[in-house]
Amino acid sequence: MFIPSHITGFFKITRHENLLKTGSTGAGITLNRGVSTKLVEGPGNVYFNDEKIDLCPSKDVIHYLGLKNELKHDITYISDFPLGCGMGTSGCCALGAAYELSSTYNFKNMQNDIDRSNLYNKNESNISELIKIAHKAEVRCNTGLGDVIAQHTKGFVIRKSPGFPIGVESVDIKNMDEYNVLVDIFGKKETDTVINDPSWIEKINNTSDELLGKLLKKPTLENFMELSYYFAKNTGLASEEIIEICDDLRFTAGASQAMLGNAIFCICKDEELNDAVSILSNPVVCKIYK
Ligand SMILES: Nc1ncnc2c1ncn2[C@@H]1O[C@H](COP(=O)(O)OP(=O)(O)O)[C@@H](O)[C@H]1O
Numbered sequence: 328m329f330i331p332s333h334i335t336g337f338f339k340i341t342r343h344e345n346l347l348k349t350g351s352t353g354a355g356i357t358l359n360r361g362v363s364t365k366l367v368e369g370p371g372n373v374y375f376n377d378e379k380i381d382l383c384p385s386k387d388v389i390h391y392l393g394l395k396n397e398l399k400h401d402i403t404y405i406s407d408f409p410l411g412c413g414m415g416t417s418g419c420c421a422l423g424a425a426y427e428l429s430s431t432y433n434f435k436n437m438q439n440d441i442d443r444s445n446l447y448n449k450n451e452s453n454i455s456e457l458i459k460i461a462h463k464a465e466v467r468c469n470t471g472l473g474d475v476i477a478q479h480t481k482g483f484v485i486r487k488s489p490g491f492p493i494g495v496e497s498v499d500i501k502n503m504d505e506y507n508v509l510v511d512i513f514g515k516k517e518t519d520t521v522i523n524d525p526s527w528i529e530k531i532n533n534t535s536d537e538l539l540g541k542l543l544k545k546p547t548l549e550n551f552m553e554l555s556y557y558f559a560k561n562t563g564l565a566s567e568e569i570i571e572i573c574d575d576l577r578f579t580a581g582a583s584q585a586m587l588g589n590a591i592f593c594i595c596k597d598e599e600l601n602d603a604v605s606i607l608s609n610p611v612v613c614k615i616y617k
Pocket residue numbers: 380381382383409410411412413414415416417418468469470471516517518519587588
């Protein structure tokens with residue numbers, strides 16, 4: 328199962344005692360690169376690009392599906408991007424695991440000791456239940472707040488309300504294939520170190536307060552990038568180095584820092600591609616994935 332990477336341009340944090348109502352509002356784009364999840368027979372290990380790791384959201388999904396003691400498969404991930412770089416990779420892993428495990432273990436007929444009544448309304452579709460499980464895992468692990476919902480929705484996604492019930496808009500982009508998304512990763516930034524820090528939360532929420540309304544008024548990729556650049560610069564989340572490179576890329580549809588990562592993303596048309604690539608260090612050329 329392929330789940331697309333998701334880059335958040337700007338976001339606002341909403342915490343709630345119910346993990347399903349915790350989440351973020353904001354906007355981002357999904358890419359044609361991401362994570363492919365596969366189950367192979369095994370004792371329940373998790374492998375990320377062939378490295379055995381203990382990945383919190385994946386373990387939580389196993390638990391929420393009530394498979395902790397009956398799992399007879401390893402979860403293997405093949406990812407285009409590393410974890411911890413603002414590409415929503417942890418969300419890909421959570422959602423991919425939910426889909427693959429539920430179809431292999433016939434989710435609907437599973438008896439388990441997990442009280443899942445708070446997880447979902449039994450009348451909703453199976454898919455919706457899986458998205459809730461992946462979202463809850465991300466939120467509990469502090470590895471994400473809105474990626475799973477955006478990765479389910481796909482495209483240029485505006486998240487108008489946090490968590491569930493889902494309140495998103497997937498914006499139709501004219502000539503979407505004419506746009507390239509360049510991703511240049513400089514290093515890691517662990518999401519949990521930011522979304523749990525009161526001073527970062529204040530900076531993030533104060534800066535992003537009006538951005539959602541401004542984007543809804545003018546839902547273009549160019550405006551999205553301008554608002555993301557404003558957010559990255561004014562929250563202080565982006566380093567001076569990243570801001571300078573984004574300034575050098577002003578001839579494109581825009582460049583900003585991928586949230587929450589130490590990475591630049593730039594949207595450009597084919598005619599700007601060579602010049603933009605020459606400014607970046609190790610750009611990965613992607614497309615928006617709908
Ligand atoms: N080698 C590793 N082993 C185990 N966990 C890892 C490893 N590398 C990263 N992680 C975990 O992966 C998660 C990455 O989450 P996050 O920072 O949200 O990344 P992303 O931006 O890719 O979604 C964190 O919980 C981090 O501790």
